[in-house]
Amino acid sequence: MSNLVWKPAVELAQMIRDRHLSAIELLDAHLEQIAQHNSKLNAICTLDEENARTRAKQADEALARGENWGALHGVPVTIKDLFETTGLRTTAGSMSLKNYIPQQDATAVSRLRAAGAIVLGKTNVGDLAGGYQGLNDVFLRVNNPWNLECTSGGTSSGSAAAISAGLSPLDLCSDFGGSIRQPAHFCGIYGLKPTDRRVPTTGHIPETPDAPRCMRQMLTVGGLARSIQDLALCLKIIAGADVSQPEIPPIPLDQPTDTSLKSRRIAWSEEWSLYPVAEEIKSAMQQAAVKLVEAEIEPKLWVPNFDFYAAWQAYYKLAAYNLVYAQSLTPRDIQKNLAFLLRDSTQGDRSFRKLGNIARIGLPISLNPTLKGYFETLTQRDDLIASMDQELAQWDVWLCPVAMAPAFTHRQRGAAIQVDHHHVPYSMASGAYVVPFNLTGHPVVVIPIAQTKDGLPIGMQIVGKRWKEMELLAIAQQIDTVIGGFRSPAGY
The missing domain is CATH 3.90.1300.10 (Amidase signature (AS) domain)
Structure with missing residues (x-):
């Protein structure tokens, strides 16, 4: 090697x-x-x-x-x-x-x-x-x-x-x-x-x-x-504008400020109330906060006043509208997608299935998309973007988990995933902590922060302000120096 x-x-x-x-x-x-x-x-x-x-x-x-x-x-x-x-x-x-x-x-x-x-x-x-x-x-x-x-x-x-x-x-x-x-x-x-x-x-x-x-x-x-x-x-x-895609704005990348990590306003969450994470991930987030405190940085435990349930619903509505005409699906593709939706909506604890049922959200749109429904979803998205912008305004970055669990064993698409003593629907286990930021458009950096007792990696999201990627990357680099660092898997 x-x-x-x-x-x-x-x-x-x-x-x-x-x-x-x-x-x-x-x-x-x-x-x-x-x-x-x-x-x-x-x-x-x-x-x-x-x-x-x-x-x-x-x-x-x-x-x-x-x-x-x-x-x-x-x-x-x-x-x-x-x-x-x-x-x-x-x-x-x-x-x-x-x-x-x-x-x-x-x-x-x-x-x-x-x-x-x-x-x-x-x-x-x-x-x-x-x-x-x-x-x-x-x-x-x-x-x-x-x-x-x-x-x-x-x-x-x-x-x-x-x-x-x-x-x-x-x-x-x-x-x-x-x-x-x-x-x-x-x-x-x-x-x-x-x-x-x-x-x-x-x-x-x-x-x-x-x-x-x-x-x-x-x-x-x-x-x-x-x-x-x-x-x-x-x-x-x-990055940058493209003549083939006129809605990409000609906005130059931002210039990061030369600010020490001790002066940064950092928020962190170990989990969100609707979506409990595995204890090993929660512990990793807590240890990351401890390492920052030991480096004389003062992260604040915080969860935004943001409607994550509404964001979940809006994301899958808008995803359905974006995808309905984007794919030339074969009969086999349709069959596989329906089988996935059936598993995703029927496997896992009932409380989570009721909370996250993506088939109930997206399938009616896929079968009968309407222009009015599309615009209503975009309007809801605008409101959620403004809400997240307002919540993040007081912070330079916000640290939170990436998923409810670490890497899971291979399985059929849509099969439920165990998160400690919970059985969580497939899409929710991996998507609950990431899709809100697709919906709102905020930039996110993921860094590795720990490993499970079985030796699987654990990452952390670092969420920044829209159009401030270079500032986000500069802060992520500072945080990574304190709590992160790449490790190669054994045998490679």
């Missing part, structure tokens, strides 16, 4: 620029790691070795001529298999797209290439961006590097497994309902969900290639990495 595969992308790029490392050497190190471990993880579903090798050779030749392509010159990266990539298969985990070869890059992919990144391959996903596991009909199931019997999360399933196991230093991925943050939590890595509409989603599936552009709210493009510096660099590259 080469130590190179554990270095941050920022450091690797500097090593290449300083001629301490060639792009070919770096590519070979990652290809060796992939050859050794990917067969048991199924993290990378399409490897583009030939083109990556050609591009790495060109990167070295360009540097020898004094040409610098950009901040990621010669650094290999992976791309979640929901982003279109020119000439490289993009399946979205769907049999209907198993042979789809795009003729163009997604906007975020093209920006990474323009910054000198080398696309190493595509990372495995849940089918058509569905569910909190890496399950689809095209490729084998994604396994968690920390325990192969557990899921790595979803839908950035292969993304998180690849980063955690050293197969890639940086992965471009997306988050519509926790798809960056839950895998980061499950795999012990760092993730960034930017502000809604900060990064263009052009070329992201869904929508399927023949569908109108329907994903108008809540879908965000961000990254997974093993350091916050890499998340910050990635955002600087991919």
